[in-house]
Amino acid sequence: MDxxxxxxxxxxxxxxxxxxxxxxxxxxxxxxxxxxxTWYNALVVIATRECKKRYWRTGKDGHLPEGYSPETxxxxxxxxxFDGRRQWNHLEYPGNSPIGILRxxxxxxxxxxxxxxxxxxxxxxxxxxxxxxxxxSEGRAERLLHQSRKNAYQLSLPPDRTVYLSGVLSRxxxxxxxxxxxxxxxxxxxRELKRSQIAEELKVSPDRVDELRKQFLARTDDIYQELFGGxxxxxxxxxx
Amino acid sequence: xxxxxxxxxxxxSLTAWMDSPDTMDLAELRQVRRMMGDNVEQSEREFLxxxxxxxxxxxxxxxxxxxxxxxxxxxKLGLDAPxxxxxxxxxxxxxxxxxxxxxxxxxxxxxxFDVLANALHAAKALVTExxxxxxxxxxxxxxxxxxxxxxxEPQNFFDAVRSDKSIGEExxxxxxxxxGER
Numbered sequence: 001m002d003x004x005x006x007x008x009x010x011x012x013x014x015x016x017x018x019x020x021x022x023x024x025x026x027x028x029x030x031x032x033x034x035x036x037x038t039w040y041n042a043l044v045v046i047a048t049r050e051c052k053k054r055y056w057r058t059g060k061d062g063h064l065p066e067g068y069s070p071e072t073x074x075x076x077x078x079x080x081x082f083d084g085r086r087q088w089n090h091l092e093y094p095g096n097s098p099i100g101i102l103r104x105x106x107x108x109x110x111x112x113x114x115x116x117x118x119x120x121x122x123x124x125x126x127x128x129x130x131x132x133x134x135x136x137s138e139g140r141a142e143r144l145l146h147q148s149r150k151n152a153y154q155l156s157l158p159p160d161r162t163v164y165l166s167g168v169l170s171r172x173x174x175x176x177x178x179x180x181x182x183x184x185x186x187x188x189x190x191r192e193l194k195r196s197q198i199a200e201e202l203k204v205s206p207d208r209v210d211e212l213r214k215q216f217l218a219r220t221d222d223i224y225q226e227l228f229g230g231x232x233x234x235x236x237x238x239x240x
Numbered sequence: 241x242x243x244x245x246x247x248x249x250x251x252x253s254l255t256a257w258m259d260s261p262d263t264m265d266l267a268e269l270r271q272v273r274r275m276m277g278d279n280v281e282q283s284e285r286e287f288l289x290x291x292x293x294x295x296x297x298x299x300x301x302x303x304x305x306x307x308x309x310x311x312x313x314x315x316k317l318g319l320d321a322p323x324x325x326x327x328x329x330x331x332x333x334x335x336x337x338x339x340x341x342x343x344x345x346x347x348x349x350x351x352x353f354d355v356l357a358n359a360l361h362a363a364k365a366l367v368t369e370x371x372x373x374x375x376x377x378x379x380x381x382x383x384x385x386x387x388x389x390x391x392x393e394p395q396n397f398f399d400a401v402r403s404d405k406s407i408g409e410e411x412x413x414x415x416x417x418x419x420g421e422r
Contacts, residue, residue, distance in 0.1 A: 007333045007403075007404065007405065007406065011332050011333055011336070011406060021318075021320075021323060022318060022319050022320075022323035022326065022327060024318070025317065025318030025319065025323075029295065033288065034266060036287075036288070036291060037266060037284055037287070037288070038265070038266045038269065040284070040287050041261075041266065041269035041270060041272075041273055041280070041284075042261035042262055042264065042269055043261075044273060044278070044283070045258055045261045045269060045272055045273060045276070046258070046261060048276055048278075049255050049258045052251070052255075053248070053251060053252065071283055071286075071287070074287075075287070075290055078291070078294070079294060082294055082295075084318070097262075099262050103262075161247065162247050165247055165250045165251060165254075166250070168254065169250060169254060172254070189253055189254070189256040189257060190253045190256075191253075192252065192253055192256055193256075194259065194260070195259075195260045195263060206263070210263050210264075213257050214268065216257070217257070217271075217272070217275075221275055224275050224276075225275050225276075225277070227254070228275065228276040228277060229276075229277055
């Protein structure tokens with residue numbers, strides 16, 4: 001009997017209709033509000049750090065391209081997981097928490113945005129310098145200006161920013177110098193050790209590392225507030 | 241190391257504690273965000289509202305299209321054909337045949353209406369009504385140019401189960417056992 005479509009064709013068509021996998025769908029709809037808020041805040045912290053890195057790398061602060069902010073980067077990552085644009089590989093990111101896959105997505109989006117803007121800026125400066133072939137003095141002055149901006153972007157940061165960061169580090173060191181455990185914790189951070197490596201280095205449990213972090217931040221809160229611009233923003237809001 | 245690299249490194253080191261926010265609880269994360277100058281309460285309110293719209297939008301779309309076809313309804317719920325086959329303990333081929341109404345309505349066990357309605361979050365009456373309609377032709381792209389499309393004759397459900405090469409033996413046995421319940 002001819003059923004019009006073979007079983008093999010039906011199976012092939014089913015494969016082509018792939019979308020959000022049911023396991024992910026079930027998980028995403030099952031999380032509590034508190035779980036979502038915890039992950040949201042954690043991801044905003046990660047996104048903010050990614051965006052701030054850009055400032056220290058390029059000297060360019062302020063708005064991200066395409067109207068993005070750390071919050072909207074996180075929303076975009078979550079939306080991609082919900083609509084299946086980002087597939088949750090449960091072997092690569094095991095467990096019921098989406099924080100691993102979402103973190104990777106946030107870092108990827110932030111990285112793309114920063115690269116895109118840095119590329120645009122570089123391309124603009126390159127093009128402006130190369131296209132400007134007027135031989136008059138105004139043209140030459142313009143060309144020199146573009147060239148100097150391009151070089152500034154490529155080669156160096158203003159010395160005051162480097163000095164400022166060194167100053168921040170010194171102030172943090174001074175703030176914890178009376179506590180050997182916190183000084184050791186800071187030394188581990190400066191060696192870019194991860195939580196488990198810090199635990200191993202200090203011969204304490206990972207929970208103790210979390211406790212040290214809390215104590216470290218309690219002592220240095222105002223310095224970090226300044227580093228992230230929180231103090232200035234709070235003052236602006238208060239003054240507005 | 242260049243000055244730029246060095247500055248990068250200092251900033252990354254100073255903020256290395258932010259590298260494991262998954263080990264922070266909600267209270268600590270809120271504190272960290274406040275430290276960064278964020279209005280946490282407002283940000284969370286906006287996020288929850290956005291998340292509600294995201295979830296609500298998906299569910300609303302699924303409800304609106306619930307009987308357009310079995311597979312499109314399943315897709316709106318995030319289920320593809322294998323996902324629906326698993327949720328209903330059928331096979332991909334059976335799910336596709338039911339979607340196309342290539343199965344004789346009178347031969348479909350009552351339980352199949354229940355499991356489909358349950359998996360699609362739809363009323364059983366709507367699923368029944370959908371499966372009662374005439375068979376659907378294969379998609380246009382799969383017709384051979386030199387053949388006229390034929391409206392296929394529906395297959396008996398249990399014949400389809402017996403001839404299905406894609407189904408696991410356990411599921412086949414369970415489905416064939418439904419023949420005694422009709």
